[in-house]
Amino acid sequence: GDSVTQMEGPVTLSEEAFLTINCTYTATGYPSLFWYVQYPGEGLQLLLKATKADDKGSNKGFEATYRKETTSFHLEKGSVQVSDSAVYFCALSDGGTGNQFYFGTGTSLTVIP
Amino acid sequence: GAVVSQHPSWVICKSGTSVKIECRSLDFQATTMFWYRQFPKQSLMLMATSNEGSKATYEQGVEKDKFLINHASLTLSTLTVTSAHPEDSSFYICSAIQQGRNSPLHFGNGTRLTVT
Numbered sequence: 001g002d003s004v005t006q007m008e009g010p011v012t013l014s015e016e017a018f019l020t021i022n023c024t025y026t027a028t029g030y031p032s033l034f035w036y037v038q039y040p041g042e043g044l045q046l047l048l049k050a051t052k053a054d055d056k057g058s059n060k061g062f063e064a065t066y067r068k069e070t071t072s073f074h075l076e077k078g079s080v081q082v083s084d085s086a087v088y089f090c091a092l093s094d095g096g097t098g099n100q101f102y103f104g105t106g107t108s109l110t111v112i113p
Numbered sequence: 114g115a116v117v118s119q120h121p122s123w124v125i126c127k128s129g130t131s132v133k134i135e136c137r138s139l140d141f142q143a144t145t146m147f148w149y150r151q152f153p154k155q156s157l158m159l160m161a162t163s164n165e166g167s168k169a170t171y172e173q174g175v176e177k178d179k180f181l182i183n184h185a186s187l188t189l190s191t192l193t194v195t196s197a198h199p200e201d202s203s204f205y206i207c208s209a210i211q212q213g214r215n216s217p218l219h220f221g222n223g224t225r226l227t228v229t
Contacts, residue, residue: 032215043119043206043220044157051215089156093215101147101218105156 002027006090006104013080013111021075021107023064023090033057033066033073034091038106044089047075080111115141117209119221126197127229134192134224136207142187143209147218148180151204163190197228 007022025031032051036044048057053068062077073090090104116139126132136146144165149157161182163169169182179201181193190209194201204225208218 032217034217036218036220041223041225043117043222044208044218045220046217049215049217091218093217103157108154 002031002092002094002100002102004090004092004102004104007107008105010108010110013109015082015111015113016079017111019075019077019080019084019109021088021090021109023073023075023104025071025073025090025092025102027071027092027094029094032093033064034093035062035064035073035075036089036091036103038087038089040086047088080109082111082113085109085111115211115219117143117207117219117221119207119224121224122222123225123227125227125229128198129196131193131195132197132226134194134205134207134226136190136192136209136221138188138209138219141209141211141219143190144187144212146184146190146207146209148182148190148192149206149208151206151223153204157206160192194226197226199228202226202228 003026005024034049035047037047038044048059050057050066056065064073064075087106087108089106092102094100118137120135146163148160160175161169161171163182163184165184165187184190206223208220
């Protein structure tokens with residue numbers, strides 16, 4: 001079945017460092033891919049998405065490219081800020097009428113000044 | 114757009130009482146809503162899928178009689194934790210999806226339930 005494998009954390013970076021959080025997926029069809037962010041004590045917020053191969057999702061300086069050949073959707077940011085400290089979830093939607101979503105285990109990011 | 118409101122954000126109750134959590138899609142119609150449970154520093158655990166006008170579909174291991182889900186309209190789903198016990202203390206998050214392929218999930222801000 002469909003699944004998402006996400007880089008385990010926690011990740012600790014200094015401010016302005018480069019961030020990569022790896023995410024790979026397994027899917028039988030043509031899924032859509034998402035990154036969600038969860039700040040402490042809050043629900044999840046959609047960060048970015050990509051709905052087909054080679055699409056690049058971007059938002060707030062974060063980017064992720066839908067790579068079908070490597071079944072990956074790695075999250076990147078060139079220069080992280082303290083305010084980026086949160087838990088990041090990679091997710092997949094099978095895109096069918098069932099609208100099933102599959103989440104990775106989450107990666108905790110802490111950015112230190 | 115696509116705002117999901119979840120209420121209450123935090124509730125403390127005594128063992129044996131019931132607690133109702135509401136999830137509303139404020140600016141879109143959600144034919145499907147999902148309820149998750151999240152333990153500290155862990156990922157989301159899908160509890161059930163709620164479709165408007167029909168019975169919820171529960172994941173394996175989730176007690177239907179304990180976690181009552183009602184999806185009475187296209188903008189409201191409720192989760193009632195019945196006869197709550199301390200082990201039910203957790204963070205509960207709802208999400209809703211708009212119709213259409215490739216639509217993302219939109220999440221509420223979660224409800225922190227503490228059962229004493």
